[in-house]
Amino acid sequence: MKLTVETEQEVDGRWIAEILEIPGALKYATTREAAIAQVEALALRVIADRIEHGERPTEPIHITFAAA
Numbered sequence: 001m002k003l004t005v006e007t008e009q010e011v012d013g014r015w016i017a018e019i020l021e022i023p024g025a026l027k028y029a030t031t032r033e034a035a036i037a038q039v040e041a042l043a044l045r046v047i048a049d050r051i052e053h054g055e056r057p058t059e060p061i062h063i064t065f066a067a068a
Helices: 032-052
Strands: 002-009 015-019 026-029 064-067
Touching: 002 032, 015 032, 026 032, 032 064
Parallel strands: 002 064
Antiparallel strands: 002 015, 015 026
């Protein structure tokens, strides 16, 4: 499972980071690094929640975050 992190700086200076493969997984922060860390943590929580609710992936879980 490869997750792509896309970042962009907003006009007001904040950074937004988004996981492209998980709709709605995005976080704002004051720095790019903080936004990436927060969205990666959110992605892991979403994946864990899906597994807990029976949505097991068909392949073994190997998670890699890559910049877009």
